[in-house]
Amino acid sequence: MILGIDIGGTHTDAVCVKDHVIVATAKVITGADLVDSISGVVRGLGVEQGSLKRVVLSTTLSTNAIIEKKYTATGMIVSAGPGIDPRNYFLTDDFHLIDGAVDHRGREYIPVRKDQVLEVADNLKKDGVEGVGIVSKFCVRNPTHEKQIHSLITDNFKYVSMGHRMSGTLNFPRRLHTTYFNTAVMPIQERFVRSVKQALAELGIKTSILFLKADGGTYLSSAADRLPVETILSGPAASMMGAVALRKNTHTTLVLDIGGTTTDIGILIDGVPVLEPKGISVGGLKTLVRGLKMLSVGAGGDSHVFVANGKLCVGPHRHGPPAAMGGTQPTPMDALRVLGDFEQGDLNRSREAIAGLARELGQDSKDVAKAIVTKMVDTIQKACDGFIGEVNSNPVYTIHEMLHPDVVRPEEIMVIGGPAKNLQPYIKKAFGMKCVVPEHSEVANALGAALARTTAQITLLADTQLKKLLCPELDIDMELPGRYTLNDLISFGTDALRENTTYLGLRDEIEIDVVEQQSFNMVKGFSTTGKNMRVKLQSRPGIIGLWSNK
Amino acid sequence: MIQAKRQTGLIFFPAYDWEITPTHPERQERLLYTQDQVLEEGLLDIEGIHEFKAGLASDEDVNRVHFCVPDVTSRITHSHSISAGGCIEAARLVMEGNVERAFALVRPPGHHAMRVVHGARGFCNINIEAVMVEWVRKNYSHIKKIAIVDTDCHHGDGSQDIFWHDPNVLYISIHQDGRTLYPGTGFPDEFGGPGALGMTVNVPLPPRTSDRGFLYAIENLILPILDEFKPDLVINSAGQDNHYSDPITHMAFTAGGYARLNELLAPDICVLEGGYSIESALPYINTGIILALAGVDYSYVREPDLDPDQIREDPKALDYIEELCDALLDTWRRRDEVVSSPKEFAERQRSIYYDTDGISETQHETLRFCPDCPGVFKIDTQASSGYRVLCVHIPRGACDACRQQGHDWFDSANGRFYAAYLQDMDNDGYQINIL
Secondary structure, eight states: OEEEEEEOSSEEEEEEEETTEEEEEEEEEOOSSHHHHHHHHHHHHOOOGGGOOEEEEEOSHHHHHHHTTOSOOEEEEEEOOSSSOGGGGOOSTTEEEESOEEOTTOOEEEOOOHHHHHHHHHHHHHTTOOEEEEEETTTTTOTHHHHHHHHHHGGGOSEEEEHHHHOSSOOHHHHHHHHHHHHHHHHHHHHHHHHHHHHHHHTTOOSOEEEEOTTSOEEEHHHHHHOGGGGTTHHHHHHHHHHHHHOSSOSOEEEEEEOSSOEEEEEEETTEEOBOSSOOEETTEEOOOOOBOOEEESOOTTEEEEEETTEEEEEEEEOSSBGGGTOSBOOHHHHHHHHTSOOOSOHHHHHHHHHHHHHHHTSOHHHHHHHHHHHHHHHHHHHHHHHHHHHHTOOOOSHHHHHSOOOOOOOEEEEESTTHHHHHHHHHHHHTSEEEOOTTGGGHHHHHHHHBOBOEEEEEEEETTTTEEEEGGGTEEEEOOSSOOHHHHHHHHHHHHHHTHHHHTOOTTOOEEEEEEEEEEEEETTEEEEEEEEEEEEEOOOBOHHHHTO | OOEEEEEEEEEEEOOTTOOSSTTSSSSGGGGHHHHHHHHHTTGGGSEEEEEEOOOOOOHHHHHTTOEESSOHHHHOOHHHHHHHHHHHHHHHHHHTTSOSEEEEEESSOOTTOOSEESSOBTTBSSOHHHHHHHHHHHHOTTOOOEEEEEOSSSOOHHHHHHHTTOTTEEEEEEEEOTTSSTTOOOOTTOOOOTTSTTSEEEEEEOTTOBHHHHHHHIIIIIHHHHHHHOOSEEEEEEOOTTBTTOTTOOOBBOHHHHHHHHHHHOOSEEEEOOOOOTTTTHHHHHHHHHHHHHTOOOTTOOOTTOOHHHHOOOHHHHHHHHHHHHHHHHHHHTGGGSOOOOSSEEEEEEEEEETTTTEEEEEEEEEEOOSSSSOOEEEEEEETTSOEEEEEEEOTTOOHHHHHHHHHHHHHOOTTSSEEEEEETTTTEEEEEEO
């Protein structure tokens, strides 16, 4: 049996899956202590815990810690050299700039000064800092400086992360913030894992724990200890993976996860969710964390409905539950209640709430109810148009891609979340497309967590002129053998990904894709001096075989 | 966090699958390290800097500028349509107000492509700025006066040729002296056609000119001319081969200098031209230009190997540049005093060599020098590749007499020619008559 738990801001959902059947589901209100919520929801499932083979958690822990700045002082040691002044990106006084410069090919121009590093580390230590992030510009082309700094300070700090281990992608400001957040949430993740393990053990669950990441994949808690930042925004990813599990085909599917306050929009192409190319943002800052491409729009079942300047407005905020459920303000759910498309709660309270709006607008209650639902669906549809436009506007850098664009056009819509069933006919009509609400859509998030495969991405660079092979994520920095081709690099990377499953927190069910492959002749004067090859490999986000082979 | 002062659009099209030959300077690798630098610096994440997709220029867009012999399809590849299309997109973004400034960081380049195209010259097949300029004038009639400031190290003989007779396009080229570098033209006495005197300005600088020399010319010659011309649109043909590390030129300009140049010039649109120091110069120059366009501090952008003392100009060279600029400004201000051709028809005979394709061309151009309009002209051209054709250009705002003359020339072309071509700018018309 498999257990999936999604700890959201409002609710904590759990599902228990045996083979490819959902055997139990449970929902509790998320409390202040997340561990209590986990214990509570697991007890609510009422299943035989001893037979659990896999437990996956999707939590808002890191996200909230970052957004609410609930972490202890974290130091940063940064080297950059010429370019944009790195101090523009410093978030606190604990960011320190030191000497050192490496160029885009990874050639050292300015060395790191040992005395300077030690002085900075000394001051951080005096200030009581326990965690330090180390970042140098172009470290993914040459991690030597980061490693030199690391070896000088590692004995003095409990938590240390290095920029090149976060991601092999070029982007110094994002790397700074990613490394900072990662280091800052390390102690929080460590404490959390310890208490979750204890709580689950008390319930008789002893299996290893996996965490859901923003890319819709999972990793073992051993890797989550090292890279906790990857768990940010795993909530929306959980729902998307639920949609992947519940889909019946491999069409291009627009996924709408309609909640109380917001609707999260995502897209599946051939059954695979689309990723954000550069990395996702958290707490208003851009990071290198690989995440699903999603858009959140302020229109949900509980959106506040009101009249402003004689016009009907829906959202973007929520002012409590629907009137039908004891709230004080009208919501789209009340409109659906009046229209007979929602059966729960007090009909009279919904009628009263909608009638208030109707008086203000001088219109019939039924018409106003229809207008509310239309307005909400219209808001979602406009957001979807923008979202698909953005998916299709990614710049391309080759003539081939320019002439043969992969235009994404949704063929159907899958709606999940609380009000999915109630809104289905309206969405179908507005979009003029097939619209599916799968069974169990209300626990799609927990199901997605339960069933998500392990994922990782690695970046490889081979420079035959400098005779160098690099893979920052795996900390590989080695000399290249004499002759080397792009295919050699791809097979080296494939082997490296398979050999490092424990380090990356992977299980052996992975499917490897070549995400990018480029090879350039390097020329000096008029003769070729070598090749510059770049490869990105991933283990693809997807659903474990147990479920998808049904 | 960094906030751009001006909304700035970047069209990046490195054409990673196109090259002239694998070891040619114009090769797949050319913008690779620039992209690395732009990505690592996080330039595209700066609030106010946006990346946009390039587009494709159509045959009509090309025919608005060029006479491609025998036709567009034979003379260009998709890479050229996208490079010109990238410029058009940059212009569209600025014209539609999506951004204040735009930079088309595209290849292949275009400023050596002249009005008649028998093949490729100086790595260029079609003139991407000219295609953009004509697209702007066709679609936005309120844009009357355009200035192109060409800061490539090579004289932009193609752009000069295309706008030679155009009184509404000011073409200023600042480049390494033609006595020491390809294409060997661009001297102060090349000053515009008889109906457009002063609308071409050439500033040949001595080899090894560095930041002080370039910026002197910008501040004391080019900016005063622009102030008086009052263009509706300023374009920088942003070649980057004046850099001290460029392998095929002999200047000593720096990335910081290029950034300052763009800050001073404040162009609406920049278009990449040449620049072949792809590892040591382009990454830093392009970073500097993007920051300068967006109004973001660029003072820490510099080449890792920069040694300003090594590349400082000889004081004598600076004296020479100052005298040259002062003289040019004086001549420009007195451009109306220059006596124009008194005859009805002004003619010129030229030989043009297409170095990239090894083609020789001879041209005989006839301009109807007209008091009422820019004047119609025809070009009788024969290339060693075999084609002899007649090209007729009826300019924007042509008077009835010039318009009639153009049609007469086009209609009377006989079997000596493979074909006759007619560009009618006011009607956005292009005709080919195969003879």
